[in-house]
Amino acid sequence: MAQEGAPSDLPAAALERLRQQAAPGGLFTSDLSVNEFVLVRQAGFEPLGLVVGSSIYHIGYQPAMWRQNQEMQVLTQATYHARELAMSRMEEEADALGADGVVGVRLVVNRYDWGADLAEFLAIGTAVRHAGGTSHRTHDGRPFTSDLSGQDFWTLLRAGYRPVGLVMGNCVYHVAHQTVAQFLRTVGQNQEMLNFTQAMYDARELAMERMQAEAAERKAEGIVGVRIDERSHGWGSHVIEFFAVGTAVVATGEASSLPAPQLTLALDG
Numbered sequence: 001m002a003q004e005g006a007p008s009d010l011p012a013a014a015l016e017r018l019r020q021q022a023a024p025g026g027l028f029t030s031d032l033s034v035n036e037f038v039l040v041r042q043a044g045f046e047p048l049g050l051v052v053g054s055s056i057y058h059i060g061y062q063p064a065m066w067r068q069n070q071e072m073q074v075l076t077q078a079t080y081h082a083r084e085l086a087m088s089r090m091e092e093e094a095d096a097l098g099a100d101g102v103v104g105v106r107l108v109v110n111r112y113d114w115g116a117d118l119a120e121f122l123a124i125g126t127a128v129r130h131a132g133g134t135s136h137r138t139h140d141g142r143p144f145t146s147d148l149s150g151q152d153f154w155t156l157l158r159a160g161y162r163p164v165g166l167v168m169g170n171c172v173y174h175v176a177h178q179t180v181a182q183f184l185r186t187v188g189q190n191q192e193m194l195n196f197t198q199a200m201y202d203a204r205e206l207a208m209e210r211m212q213a214e215a216a217e218r219k220a221e222g223i224v225g226v227r228i229d230e231r232s233h234g235w236g237s238h239v240i241e242f243f244a245v246g247t248a249v250v251a252t253g254e255a256s257s258l259p260a261p262q263l264t265l266a267l268d269g
Contacts, residue, residue: 010089010096014093017049018096022097028046030047031050031104031124033150035150036104037150038150039151040128042154043153044132045129046128046131048128049093049126050127051091051094051127052089052090052093052122052123053085053086053092053123053124054086054089054121054123055086055121056120056121057082057118057119058078058117059078059233069175069195069198069202071172071173071174072172072173076170076171076241079109079121079172079241079243080168082119082121083107083121086107087166089123090102091142091143093127099128100143100144101127101137101143101146102125102128102143102145102146103126103148103153103163104146104149104150105123105124105125105145106124107121107122107123107168107245108122109122110122111234119233125145127143139164139218144165145247146166147166147225147246148225148247152224156224156249160251160252161221161252164220164248164249164250165215166248167211167212167215167247167248168211169206169212169214169243169244169245170210170244171203171207171210172241172242173240173242175196175239176238203240211223211245214248215248220249220250222248222249225246226245228242229242229243229245230242
């Protein structure tokens, strides 16, 4: 999030859109489904506007040894920093709306034909504010972020927990190729491919460890909704990014008295 008094790097059009939405009687926007919108309102929060952060990043080159399992640290750092920039700009938009947090956050990576080494990292979600005026910001004054659906957000609050932030960890890893001799030894046989197993295991563990470290920095008690995504981003079949992401949460002290949802539609819609 931008420091108070610091110049904003948000586009002028975004600042004007946010100004109009923050004005009394301003129109809100949201990517929440109807069910999500209703449940977020029933949880005591009002949607303020769709908030977006973007960073188009040039990903540097890093050679890898053909027969060696290794982390591609240049690529790991590039993809992590690009997501951080997108997240911080999304938080900056939420801050401009006076939001307590952002729900339903999606992190997207786009590649374009006009730049083989370029990727756009996009963060998007719905900024919300507590209708009763109770601050739900993090311990350091930032809007909370969460990739939970509106339904899961409502359930989490009712269970006596609240989100403190979307936490992530990643690892871009080169999985070593087999030699001809290694390939021939496995032809027609059932056996574990220990080299591949160890590479994938190590890479996932690094991503998980970094995600947990972020949660600890935010003084969280745990992480819910964790998922681990794997993509090559066009680097080739043997270079894979393992991306771990989830919502860090803390207990509020007691279960909420939120009423049962007043919906006639299925809650998983």
